[in-house]
Amino acid sequence: MARSTQAVFAVVATRALANLVRAQLAGRGLGVDWRLIESSAEAAVPELQGLLQAGQLDAVIAAGQGAEQLRAALPVPVVQIKVSGYDILRALAEARRLSPRAVLLTRRRLGEDILALKPLLNLDLTPLIYDNDADARRHLDTLARAAQPVVVGSSKVVHLAAEYGLPGVLIYSGESILAAFDAALELSRVARLEEGKRERLDRILESLSEGVVAVDGEGRVQSINPALASLLGLSAQQALGRQLSELAPELQLGEVLRSGEPRRDEVITLAGRRLVTQQLPLVEAGQQVGAVLTLQESSAIERADRKLRAEARKSPFRARYALSDVLGESAGIRAARELAALYAQADAAVLIEGESGTGKELFAQGIHQLSRRAAAPFVALNCAAFPESLLESELFGYEEGAFTGSRRGGKPGLIELGDHGTLFLDEIGDMPLPLQTRLLRVLQEREVLRLGAAEPIPVDVRVIAATHAKLQSAVAAGRFRADLFYRLNILSLPLPSLAARGDDVRLLAERLAQDALLRQGSALPVAALTEPLLAVAQGHAWPGNVRELQNVVERMAVFLAASGRLQEGDVRRLAPELLSGMPRSDMPLAETAEQLRREHALAMLAECGGDKTMAAHRLGISRTTLWRLLR
Numbered sequence: 001m002a003r004s005t006q007a008v009f010a011v012v013a014t015r016a017l018a019n020l021v022r023a024q025l026a027g028r029g030l031g032v033d034w035r036l037i038e039s040s041a042e043a044a045v046p047e048l049q050g051l052l053q054a055g056q057l058d059a060v061i062a063a064g065q066g067a068e069q070l071r072a073a074l075p076v077p078v079v080q081i082k083v084s085g086y087d088i089l090r091a092l093a094e095a096r097r098l099s100p101r102a103v104l105l106t107r108r109r110l111g112e113d114i115l116a117l118k119p120l121l122n123l124d125l126t127p128l129i130y131d132n133d134a135d136a137r138r139h140l141d142t143l144a145r146a147a148q149p150v151v152v153g154s155s156k157v158v159h160l161a162a163e164y165g166l167p168g169v170l171i172y173s174g175e176s177i178l179a180a181f182d183a184a185l186e187l188s189r190v191a192r193l194e195e196g197k198r199e200r201l202d203r204i205l206e207s208l209s210e211g212v213v214a215v216d217g218e219g220r221v222q223s224i225n226p227a228l229a230s231l232l233g234l235s236a237q238q239a240l241g242r243q244l245s246e247l248a249p250e251l252q253l254g255e256v257l258r259s260g261e262p263r264r265d266e267v268i269t270l271a272g273r274r275l276v277t278q279q280l281p282l283v284e285a286g287q288q289v290g291a292v293l294t295l296q297e298s299s300a301i302e303r304a305d306r307k308l309r310a311e312a313r314k315s316p317f318r319a320r321y322a323l324s325d326v327l328g329e330s331a332g333i334r335a336a337r338e339l340a341a342l343y344a345q346a347d348a349a350v351l352i353e354g355e356s357g358t359g360k361e362l363f364a365q366g367i368h369q370l371s372r373r374a375a376a377p378f379v380a381l382n383c384a385a386f387p388e389s390l391l392e393s394e395l396f397g398y399e400e401g402a403f404t405g406s407r408r409g410g411k412p413g414l415i416e417l418g419d420h421g422t423l424f425l426d427e428i429g430d431m432p433l434p435l436q437t438r439l440l441r442v443l444q445e446r447e448v449l450r451l452g453a454a455e456p457i458p459v460d461v462r463v464i465a466a467t468h469a470k471l472q473s474a475v476a477a478g479r480f481r482a483d484l485f486y487r488l489n490i491l492s493l494p495l496p497s498l499a500a501r502g503d504d505v506r507l508l509a510e511r512l513a514q515d516a517l518l519r520q521g522s523a524l525p526v527a528a529l530t531e532p533l534l535a536v537a538q539g540h541a542w543p544g545n546v547r548e549l550q551n552v553v554e555r556m557a558v559f560l561a562a563s564g565r566l567q568e569g570d571v572r573r574l575a576p577e578l579l580s581g582m583p584r585s586d587m588p589l590a591e592t593a594e595q596l597r598r599e600h601a602l603a604m605l606a607e608c609g610g611d612k613t614m615a616a617h618r619l620g621i622s623r624t625t626l627w628r629l630l631r
């Protein structure tokens with residue numbers, strides 16, 4: 001249906017009103033296309049329907065009962081020309097000019113308050129009501145025989161009055177007609193907006209490969225998209241208005257219509273296909289007005305699920321930490337942070353040396369995040385965690401058929417997946433010699449050869465390697481290739497152990513405790529955890545560094561959140577490793593002996609369940625000596 005760009009109105013009016021419309025509207029720029037149908041409402045219906053089908057009708061304007069009839073017959077806005085108080089006054093004044101007597105002949109009582117002003121008009125006015133044409137004629141016949149007044153009324157009344165030789169005055173005014181045009185303009189503007197929205201929605205529904213159907217409160221199809229209609233072997237047009245359950249008994253929305261509750265992910269079989277349905281109530285202004293059902297092929301969902309999982313597998317290739325996540329204010333950690341920030345600006349290989357748990361991966365991520373490679377992948381691999389063959393295929397990937405059981409289409413290795421990004425190789429010292437040779441080739445040639453492949457693939461990765469042991473001794477022992485060592489150790493970043501970081505232990509313990517308590521949902525102050533912990537851990541060597549501290553804090557937080565209180569005795573019981581730790585290598589001998597004595601005493605105290613008298617007795621010392629030791 002071609003639609004005209006300008007709004008098109010039809011005015012339906014008879015005789016006197018038609019003349020007024022012509023006189024009022026001719027030559028006026030109304031910004032609309034309008035036509036006058038000079039006939040009764042009933043007789044105008046076929047012509048109006050024709051206009052509607054041709055897309056040439058936005059609104060109809062008519063008067064009185066005719067407007068009501070047209071509203072019932074047409075699916076377009078119908079605006080009624082209203083009679084205002086001013087119209088009545090104007091018509092009565094006009095009547096007064098023609099005669100001192102007038103009759104207001106209308107279907108309904110009109111302008112009661114205006115009629116109250118009758119004495120002012122100096123007019124002998126009688127209001128009369130009529131029901132139908134015969135009734136109107138009866139009144140007019142009586143009037144013609146007797147008083148011979150002027151008759152004020154609708155177009156039809158004026159026409160009938162003329163038949164009885166009575167002068168008539170039309171009750172409508174030009175202003176009422178213009179007001180009706182304004183109302184029609186507004187209505188058609190809103191209707192066009194609504195239609196535009198509906199059309200857009202239809203286009204969207206048409207473009208969906210999923211089936212969609214909406215029903216009204218009685219389960220009748222209000223809207224259906226071609227995907228579902230064709231599944232049902234119908235056109236959308238054929239399905240409209242019919243009961244959905246008749247079209248396809250498998251598609252049930254009755255339960256949703258009854259309960260107003262959505263039903264999700266139900267599996268049905270329709271036309272021999274396994275489909276997953278979603279059924280939702282349709283609610284407008286708080287009222288349930290129907291329900292909507294969508295259908296999707298289960299195989300499409302499975303495909304999407306596989307794809308999502310594959311995507312999710314890729315996401316670990318992102319760095320989660322920045323250098324700002326490296327906590328600590330000790331000179332050692334500050335220097336390391338500054339060095340790392342500097343290295344981030346370069347693109348050469350970095351070798352991070354530090355004990356286990358000192359934050360080597362954290363620093364590697366931080367460097368990547370601050371480097372020009374930040375938007376590309378950060379791929380981490382622990383070389384100590386895999387046997388040689390697996391490590392090789394993980395790193396370099398393989399071609400289809402490279403070995404029995406190799407995946408179809410082959411598999412890219414981490415070096416390839418880290419293209420344009422950073423490859424973090426933890427525990428590089430544990431990399432077997434043959435793989436060291438292959439890695440060296442990647443770094444020299446900037447290309448990777450998948451296992452079983454003939455052609456290398458160019459790659460651009462920055463390598464950050466890490467080691468807990470001095471790599472140089474592995475080189476000296478012949479376990480690590482010297483040339484690879486020099487390739488990796490261009491920028492070297494030594495990380496201090498936690499024990500060498502002084503006050504950082506407290507700072508880290510406090511920050512970690514804060515996070516751990518939050519995770520436990522505890523509102524207890526951080527000091528309730530850190531004070532007893534740090535008191536017991538004094539002098540502890542922290543061989544597991546920050547990771548060890550993290551674990552201990554986590555354990556204490558769980559206990560504290562559950563019991564509401566943490567005492568030194570609890571710490572000793574929960575973290576006995578804090579007592580049996582080896583003295584640190586950088587301690588003077590006197591301190592070492594002191595620490596060993598204290599730890600032994602603490603262990604005994606823990607064994608005695610915190611009973612100091614018993615612990616002192618078993619240690620063979622006085623309570624005072626024990627107290628001094630533990631101070």
Ligand SMILES: Nc1ncnc2c1ncn2[C@@H]1O[C@H](COP(=O)(O)OP(=O)(O)OP(=O)(O)O)[C@@H](O)[C@H]1O
Pocket residue numbers: 325326327328333354355356357358359360361362363426468546547550
């Ligand atoms: N300075 C620090 N500030 C905050 N958290 C830290 C710091 N150092 C380490 N961590 C945390 O300690 C844990 C261990 O760090 P990371 O894995 O980086 O250490 P690593 O040296 O790579 O250990 P490993 O050699 O055992 O793999 C991580 O959870 C990390 O976030």
